[in-house]
Amino acid sequence: MANALRETNFSFDPPATLYRGKVRDVYRRDGQLLMVASDRISAFDHVLPRAIPHKGQILNQIAAHFLEATRDICPNWLESNPDPNVAIGKACQPVPIEMVIRGYLVGHGWREYQAGKRELCGVPMPEGMKEADAFPEPIITPATKAEEGHDEDISREAILERGIVAPDVYRKLENYTRRLFARGTAMAAERGLILVDTKYEFGIADGEIYLIDEIHTPDSSRYFYAEGYADRQARGEHQKQLSKEFVREWLMEHDFRGLAGQTMPEMPDEFVERITARYTELFELITGKTFQPAATEDIAARIASNLSATDWKPIAKAW
Template sequence: MSNTIIKTDFNFPGQESVYKGKVRDVYSLKNDRLLMIATDRLSAFDVVMPKGIPFKGQILNQIATKMMEKTEDIVPNWLEATPDPNVAVGRKCEPFKVEMVIRGYLSGHAAREYKAGKRELCGVPMPEGMKENDKFPEPIITPATKAEMGEHDEDISREDILKRNIVSEEDYIQLEDYTRKLFQRGTELADKQNLILVDTKYEFGKTSDGQIVLIDEIHTPDSSRYFYKEGYQERQDIGEAQKQLSKEFVRQWLISNGFQGKEGQQVPQMSDEYIQSVSDRYVELYENITGEKFIKSDVSNIESRIQSNVERFLS
């Protein structure tokens, strides 16, 4: 289990600053470039788990890269190159301070709110009489404010975003349009793999010349929820849980072990066997989402591999 990367401390040529997120560490380089390292950290309920998951960073980085390539005709993105399995390099942007969450089905957080009696999420009404994992008549956009390390993302309505001037109305209309189009493309890509894209989130930024671009990850199991299409309706009809491809299985394990990220709760101990099972699930996710065999990178010394690959690329 030691062959994971859970913290980074690199000094790359032209490096100016470092920002450490929940899962990714972002290095600012000269000439308006960013270098993003997808670590093996696992975050759930906005809490980073103590142990890393082998190959998780590589899996997230490679899925996000493939999905950026498959959507660049819809919206330009920040990505320029992936010099290492865990590393992406691209244009520096000023991120919008909202995550564009879009939901096609009543699942996860939306289902928990619905079960608690709420019929509105982020100012968007949810129909009466729905069961968990039912499809919404139309996908709904339920934005969230972006949290700092250790804080929770918070639901926010379109009206509040505009009222508080978090995003201008002109930009927000564009973000909504991109979000719906990306979700439609993601739905089509998932369908080809016999999957259902249930919900996901997109993050956007603005380049120095004012262009809105897609940033961070896209259609990965950390940012999205997938169901297996086969048997979906039968499971709904008999009230059976859906077969999921997402990080939700980790959240459910944590909930069953008394942890939901609330104050005073302790993160349950994850055994090496459990961590290996999570790694295996991520490999399964990769192969199902992309339709390609996952090729494990050399993890004998991840830090030196990243350092040499990045230095070679930058030179």
């Protein structure tokens, strides 16, 4: 099995502050961010004990693919990718909500629906829906950004009542969200996939809204295979998914939903390799490119070497 990148600990001159998210190590200085996509994987807002080989590279490259393909819709933070696991770009003040948009009733939305709820984030859900049915039109169901633990659903009305963002800013966020989802849906359809749901994160710099973080990756999105979708729905079968949902399902089968008192199960090698294979499959399907794994003998050293030609040259032997 290839090595995996659990975390980085680079030092730079001039120095940068480090924030370690669920998946990314984020270095910040002088209005710029350097993001290292690690091979960590999270589910139910918990980072799992084992890292997944090549996952960070795949996420970083899928995100770059879609950020470049959507610049005409919304400006974004990305400026360069000096290493397969690294992205450098504009530092923005994050908007503290995730703009979640759902085209189909699955995942969290389906679990809420099964519990009898017919409204999600203030948005009504029709009666009589089955799992994986399409909504009449995509619904936006925002979530608050939590530093730790679970993000929480929130309605448009609550966002505005609490003054989390100004009304004109929120209108722009909704507009960008719908247009980005439409573009992602069209690009997925060209590759024989259905973009089921996703989330977008935004930030503000110099008074302008920027799309930040990743988009349309298996960490932030679900995909169905388009071929056979209608037949599977008609037969009441589970849809064939290409997303991280199968990791959540495996955890639930092993009695873990991220709740207090639950013990996270240890993933065996076979399952870790299966996750790598699924991420690789999504990369190749959605981009139309063949995945070329980067060297993993010493991933941190490789990143440091590739950064040496940028303004973010790590201090020697500091990783």
